[in-house]
Amino acid sequence: MLRYILHRLLMTVPTALLVALAVFVLLRLVPGDPAQLMLGDTATEETLAELRAQLGLDQPIAMQFLYWLGNVAVGDLGRSITNDLPVLPLIFDRFQVSASIVIVAVVLATLVAVPAGMLAAWRQNSLGDLLIVGGATMLLSIPSFWLGLLMLLFFGVKLGWLPVVGYVSFGEDFGRALAYVILPIATLTLIEIGVITRMARAATIEVLRLEYITHARAKGVPEGRVLWRHALPNAFAPTWTLLGLILGNLLGGIAVIETVFTLPGLGRLLVDGIFARDYPVVQGCLLFVAIMYVLVNLLVDLLYPVFDPRVAAE
Amino acid sequence: MRRAALALSLIASPLLLPAAAVAQEPGVLRVALNADIRTNDPGVNRDGNTDAVMMHVLEGLVGLTEKGDVAPLLAEKIDVSPDGKAYTFVLRDGLVFHNGQPVTAEDVAWTWKRYLDPATKWRCQSEFGGKGQTRIEAVEVTGPRTVVFRIDKPTALFLSMTARPDCGGSAILHKDSVDADGKWKGPIATGPFKFGEWKRGQYVELERFAGYRSLPGPRDGYVGGKKVEVERVRFLVIPDPAATKAALLAGSIDVAPDVSADDLEELKRRGDITVDMAPTMSVSGFLLQTTDPLLQDVRIRRAIAHAIDTAEITAGVTKGTGTPNASVIPVPSSYYSAKQKERAKADPALARKLLAEAGYRGQPIKILTNKRYGPMFDAAVLGQAMLQQVGVNAEIEVLEWATQLDRYLKGNYQMMSFSYSARLDAALNFEMMSGPKATQPRKVWDNPEALKLLSEAMVSADRAKRQERFDRLHGMFLADVPMLVLYNGVDISATGPRVKGYKGWAAGQPRLWGVTLQ
Numbered sequence: 001m002l003r004y005i006l007h008r009l010l011m012t013v014p015t016a017l018l019v020a021l022a023v024f025v026l027l028r029l030v031p032g033d034p035a036q037l038m039l040g041d042t043a044t045e046e047t048l049a050e051l052r053a054q055l056g057l058d059q060p061i062a063m064q065f066l067y068w069l070g071n072v073a074v075g076d077l078g079r080s081i082t083n084d085l086p087v088l089p090l091i092f093d094r095f096q097v098s099a100s101i102v103i104v105a106v107v108l109a110t111l112v113a114v115p116a117g118m119l120a121a122w123r124q125n126s127l128g129d130l131l132i133v134g135g136a137t138m139l140l141s142i143p144s145f146w147l148g149l150l151m152l153l154f155f156g157v158k159l160g161w162l163p164v165v166g167y168v169s170f171g172e173d174f175g176r177a178l179a180y181v182i183l184p185i186a187t188l189t190l191i192e193i194g195v196i197t198r199m200a201r202a203a204t205i206e207v208l209r210l211e212y213i214t215h216a217r218a219k220g221v222p223e224g225r226v227l228w229r230h231a232l233p234n235a236f237a238p239t240w241t242l243l244g245l246i247l248g249n250l251l252g253g254i255a256v257i258e259t260v261f262t263l264p265g266l267g268r269l270l271v272d273g274i275f276a277r278d279y280p281v282v283q284g285c286l287l288f289v290a291i292m293y294v295l296v297n298l299l300v301d302l303l304y305p306v307f308d309p310r311v312a313a314e
Numbered sequence: 315m316r317r318a319a320l321a322l323s324l325i326a327s328p329l330l331l332p333a334a335a336v337a338q339e340p341g342v343l344r345v346a347l348n349a350d351i352r353t354n355d356p357g358v359n360r361d362g363n364t365d366a367v368m369m370h371v372l373e374g375l376v377g378l379t380e381k382g383d384v385a386p387l388l389a390e391k392i393d394v395s396p397d398g399k400a401y402t403f404v405l406r407d408g409l410v411f412h413n414g415q416p417v418t419a420e421d422v423a424w425t426w427k428r429y430l431d432p433a434t435k436w437r438c439q440s441e442f443g444g445k446g447q448t449r450i451e452a453v454e455v456t457g458p459r460t461v462v463f464r465i466d467k468p469t470a471l472f473l474s475m476t477a478r479p480d481c482g483g484s485a486i487l488h489k490d491s492v493d494a495d496g497k498w499k500g501p502i503a504t505g506p507f508k509f510g511e512w513k514r515g516q517y518v519e520l521e522r523f524a525g526y527r528s529l530p531g532p533r534d535g536y537v538g539g540k541k542v543e544v545e546r547v548r549f550l551v552i553p554d555p556a557a558t559k560a561a562l563l564a565g566s567i568d569v570a571p572d573v574s575a576d577d578l579e580e581l582k583r584r585g586d587i588t589v590d591m592a593p594t595m596s597v598s599g600f601l602l603q604t605t606d607p608l609l610q611d612v613r614i615r616r617a618i619a620h621a622i623d624t625a626e627i628t629a630g631v632t633k634g635t636g637t638p639n640a641s642v643i644p645v646p647s648s649y650y651s652a653k654q655k656e657r658a659k660a661d662p663a664l665a666r667k668l669l670a671e672a673g674y675r676g677q678p679i680k681i682l683t684n685k686r687y688g689p690m691f692d693a694a695v696l697g698q699a700m701l702q703q704v705g706v707n708a709e710i711e712v713l714e715w716a717t718q719l720d721r722y723l724k725g726n727y728q729m730m731s732f733s734y735s736a737r738l739d740a741a742l743n744f745e746m747m748s749g750p751k752a753t754q755p756r757k758v759w760d761n762p763e764a765l766k767l768l769s770e771a772m773v774s775a776d777r778a779k780r781q782e783r784f785d786r787l788h789g790m791f792l793a794d795v796p797m798l799v800l801y802n803g804v805d806i807s808a809t810g811p812r813v814k815g816y817k818g819w820a821a822g823q824p825r826l827w828g829v830t831l832q
Contacts, residue, residue, distance in 0.1 A: 032716030036723055038359060039437065040480070041734055041746065045754055046445045047437060054435065083352050083514075084359065094515070149556055157564040165346075165552050165561040167516055262552045264515030272349070272553075275686075277716050 005302065012294045019290040020072065023283050024065050033057075034081050034277040055081055068283065077287070078280035080273075087284040091266065095251075095288070098258070098265035100170065101181055102250040105188035106243065113193045114239060117200025121208060121235075122227060132197060139194030148187045148260035155183060165262045184261040188254060192246060199242045204235040237308040244300030251296060252289035341545035343813070343831055345569040345824060346558045350515050350551045355498045356482025357429070357436045362735070365479045366571070366823045367518050367549050369536060370507040372485030375403050375422065376477045377536035380819055381648045382595060382738035384473040385537045387529070388417065388486055388504060390459075398468025398775065405459040410525045411488040412501075412508045419461040425487045426453045426463075433496070438481035447471050447772065470775045474739040479821065483536065506540040506827050507547060520547045520826075533828045535819060540827040543815070547826050562587065568813045568831070571824040573806045574688065575633035586811040591635050592818030595644040595736035596803035597743065598631075598689065600681070600697060601758050604796050605751060606728045608677050615795035616658070617668035618679075618729075621704040622697055623660035628801040631692045636801040641788050642743045644802040646820035649740035653785035658792060665704040678707045683731040686715040693800060694731040725755030733803065736821055740784050741772045747797060759796035 035051040036043060043051075052058045056067070071078060077087035113136075120132035156164035162183055170177040207213065208231055216226045253267025266285060273281035351364040356372050377387035386392055388409060393402040409417035429436045430443060430450060442450045449466040456462055465472060476484045488502035501509050506526045510519035522542045531539050550567060552558045555574055561567045563584075573581065573589070581587045600622070602615050609615055628638040639645050640657030679701070683694035694710050701708035708729075713721065721727050737743045748768055749757035764787055771783040791797075805818040814830045 030717070031720040032714070033720055033723065036719055037716055038361075040361065041719075041722075044440065044446065046440045050440065082359070083350075085514075149560070152557065152560050156566070157560050160564060164564040164566040165550055165557060166566070259554045260557055262516075262550070262554070262557055264551075268515070268553065275716065 005298070008294075008298045008301070012291060015294055016287060016291055020069060020283070020287055021065070023286045024068065027277075027279055027282055028061055030277075032277045034279065037276050038082065068280075072287070077284035080281050081278045082272075082276050082281075087280050090269065090281070091284055091288050094264060094266040094269045095292075096169075097167065097263055098253055098267060099251060101184050101188060101257070101263065101265070102247065102254060104181075105185045106192060106247050106250065108185070108189045109192035109196055110243060112189075113196035114200045114236065116193070117197040117202075117239075118204045118227065118232065118235065120197070120201045121204030122231075124205060129201075133201065136194045136197035136201075139190050140198065141194075142191070143256075144187060144191050144254075145256045145260050147190060148184070148257055151183050151187050152260065167263050180261075181263075184254075184257050184263060187261075188250070188257055192250075195246065196239065196242065200235065200239045203238045204231060207231050207235040210234075233307055237304065240300060240304065240307055244297045247300075248293035248296040251292050253285070341831065343544040343547045343569065343826060343829060344567045345547060345549050345571060345826065346552045346561065346567050347518070347549040348551075348553055348555070348558070348572065351512075351518055351549075353498075354501050354509055354512065356485045356487070356501065356503075357438055357480065358434065358482075358498075360437065360480060360482070362823070365482075367520070368482060368501070369479055369505075369823065370520055370547065370826060371501050371503050371505040371509050372483050373504045373536075374476060374483040374485050375405075376473050377483060378474075378477050378479070378738050378821065379535040379537055381646055382535075382644075382736075382820060383648055384477050385534070387477075387483075387537050392473070394775070399465050401463040401465070401472060402456075403461050403463070404457075405461075406527065407459070408527055409504060410527070411504055412523055412525075413488060413490060414525060415488055417486060417504055419455040419457060419459055421488060422461045422486055423453045423455050424489055425485075426450070428487070428492070428496075429484065436481070438475065438478065438484070441475055441481075447475060467773075468775075469773055470780065471739060471741060471772055474742070477536070478738070479536070479823070506542045510546065516551055518549045520549075522546065528827075533817070533825065535821065536825075542827050543830040544826070562808055562810055565810055565812075568810045569816055569824065569826075569829075570808045571805075571818070572822075573808045575631075575635055575804070575806060576688075577808075578633055578635065578806060581808050588809045588813070588816075590807045590809070590816060590818050592805045592807075592822075593637060593645050593820065594803040594805045594818075594822035595646060595738060595820045596733055596822060597642055597644060597799055598693065598733040598801055598803060599731075599797050599799040600693070601722070601727065601730040601732050601797050602795060603725060603728050603730075604758075604760065604794075605725070608674075608679065609728055611672045612793075612795065613668045613672040614674060617665040617672070617674070617704070618701065618706070619658035619792075619795050619798055620661045620668065621665040621706065622700050622798060622800075624657060624798075624800050626660070627693055627696045627700075630696050631689045632801060632804050635804040635806065638800065639802050640792065640799045642747065642791065642797070642799055643740045643784060643788070644736070644743070644820070646802070647740055647743075649781060649784050651781060651785060654788050656788065656792065658795075658798075662704045669705060674706070676705070676707045678709050679728050680709050680711050681729045681731060682711050682713055682718055682721060682727050684713050684715045684718045687733065689803075690731040690733060697731065723756045725751060725757075738821070740780070741768065744768050744784070744787055744791075745772070759791065759794065761790065761794055761796075764790050764794075 035048050079086055116132050120129040123129050155162045167180050168176040216230050253270050255267030255271045258265040258268040270285040347363050349363050351367050352359045373387050375389040376384050379385050389403040390406040391404040428434050440446050448469045452464040454462045485503050491502045493499055506523055507520035508523045510521045512518045522545050528540045558570050562570045581589050602609050624638045628636045637645050641654040643650050643654050681694045683691050685691050698708040698710050734746055747758040751757055751760045767783050767787055771780045774780055805822040807818045809816045812831050816829050
């Protein structure tokens with residue numbers, strides 16, 4: 001097992017290198033000058049040239065890449081062009097915000113969606129199935145920014161129950177922090193419920209068609225036990241893989257939700273960085289996201305045998 | 315059911331209380347900001363939001379009035395030597411910094427020494443260091459409150475450049491703003507607010523400065539009376555305009571300084587929201603590339619000018635709030651004379667005639683625009699329709715803003731929907747678009763005669779002479795059509811029911827002195 005983990009971790013290195021190279025090259029191919037964006041249209045040719053030199057943008061691109069990579073190797077992702085802050089602490093600060101929303105939302109969505117998907121599969125083609133599938137499809141189809149704005153207008157503006165803008169960290173004031181994250185968590189949960197429900201339903205339908213389920217039923221095993229003992233663990237395994245992908249994806253930032261609810265998360269940092277052509281921030285964020293994606297999926301793979309012992313045997 | 319509702323409300327009550335607390339914090343004026351500030355070091359790595367916040371904290375020797383003219387701020391008196399190369403500033407008596415220390419001529423000299431040091435990375439260093447309009451040769455302290463600036467050559471722009479908000483107003487700072495190694499700590503300045511807590515990506519807070527010595531009189535741009543009526547101002551970072559509107563309606567913010575014209579009618583209809591509109595000094599229009607094989611023919615450029623109905627586009631883009639203006643000198647400027655009001659009349663027949671004379675045969679003309687700034691996109695769409703009406707094969711290409719800016723910088727376009735940020739001196743308005751394209755491809759207007767007139771207007775301090783130069787420049791500008799100026803921006807702001815006294819102005823930036831909370 002340890003060998004397997006080490007092997008997977010080592011595989012992260014070439015992945016990260018490829019991501020670093022791709023991000024660096026692609027960013028430089030996109031038109032747009034960070035110096036011009038920083039100085040605006042009042043800049044003169046002299047001030048632009050000076051700023052480019054200060055930012056090291058006058059160096060050949062290959063040199064810029066090697067310099068950046070050398071610093072990355074020792075854990076230095078550079079400093080933001082727009083605010084001169086070190087990138088790594090900036091990413092960690094913002095990641096905490098995104099992670100606190102994403103993890104809670106995915107857990108909540110799983111708790112609701114997996115039983116709902118199983119129920120729909122168990123009662124396939126019934127009215128209940130239709131309602132669950134219809135609801136899941138609707139949630140899946142709603143754009144997150146629209147749902148977020150609706151929630152904001154209804155619970156924030158119309159009812160005035162929850163704050164509309166702002167953010168307080170949990171370390172600062174737990175009660176207030178909770179008030180600020182309820183709406184984003186609820187929005188993300190609802191969106192993810194749609195995805196997970198459909199996956200859980202499809203996986204359960206597959207399992208319920210297998211012979212051992214028929215066998216269990218033929219033996220006279222109660223239906224509840226058939227579902228929870230035989231169907232759930234096997235149906236949950238593919239859903240677990242999907243959860244890994246969803247989590248890895250969302251931990252990279254939920255830019256739209258963060259923008260609507262004014263959360264200082266990783267997604268917003270990345271989007272702002274792209275708009276400002278803040279190369280160190282964008283490079284750092286994408287590298288971080290790629291590594292996070294690999295690690296989350298490694299964790300999911302390692303936990304897979306818990307749900308499907310056949311994998312461990314293999 | 316009733317029990318369930320009660321239980322739910324009990325569970326939810328601790329969560330709901332903070333929302334109410336956010337909505338009704340006494341003495342705190344909450345203002346929306348669409349992005350975080352970049353730094354609190356004056357004129358170093360700034361943008362519009364940074365200026366919006368920092369100009370409440372900072373004050374320089376001079377400042378800008380409501381009409382964009384320069385007036386004394388920390389200075390009580392300004393004398394200019396007959397040769398125009400020495401400016402003597404006498405500081406107002408009794409001025410103190412945010413740390414309680416008196417403001418002296420030594421502080422002025424120290425501040426400017428720091429600004430002129432390239433290590434400070436002050437964005438206006440090159441302007442005063444010899445690469446721009448002037449070079450400061452010496453800053454001499456000649457008395458406890460008197461300081462003399464010696465410059466290499468006379469210029470009419472010395473004071474107005476000193477007052478530029480993007481230079482941080484060349485604010486005078488206390489030495490303790492930096493540490494022993496000269497590293498920036500934070501602004502200890504003289505403005506009506508002190509810099510408070512800054513939570514990056516969330517909010518910036520300013521505190522009322524009790525020791526502030528306001529100038530007499532009413533509010534006037536960045537000078538005039540600055541009476542602070544609130545204890546604190548909190549600028550909340552809200553990137554999404556829809557969220558800003560929701561926050562205003564919910565009472566979570568008090569001031570939305572930059573409201574879209576699309577929301578104007580809805581906000582006006584509500585009884586609890588006050589909407590304010592003020593023309594600004596930004597300049598919007600279509601840039602026409604005079605080196606383009608097709609557009610280098612002035613008849614085609616003139617045809618475009620006559621095809622486009624400036625008044626109609628202005629009404630459409632600004633939802634009736636803007637004033638059409640074909641001059642690069644903005645309407646609020648004190649140099650906006652009767653001559654500056656002249657513009658090419660919308661005349662489709664004349665446009666068709668000019669196109670025929672130029673031998674136009676339906677070659678495509680591409681209008682570059684973006685969707686980050688809605689008015690630029692709307693203007694491009696309307697402009698395209700008007701050009702098509704006279705037979706011009708106009709196409710639109712939508713770019714990401716940074717890409718469009720890059721194309722502007724390189725002069726790589728035929729026609730571009732564009733906006734220039736506010737310049738507060740009429741000469742700078744012409745300067746922003748005039749220059750030799752061979753060395754400065756971003757420049758729009760390359761006319762040697764115009765450049766000569768402009769350089770005269772930049773040197774002369776004689777107001778009548780400057781006005782005459784600007785009026786002649788406008789006539790030449792209309793004839794050359796390097797740009798089709800459409801309108802000046804409108805600063806639309808909205809305030810909640812607690813706020814009284816908020817007023818927008820030509821710089822398009824919020825001013826939170828003179829504003830009360832009820």
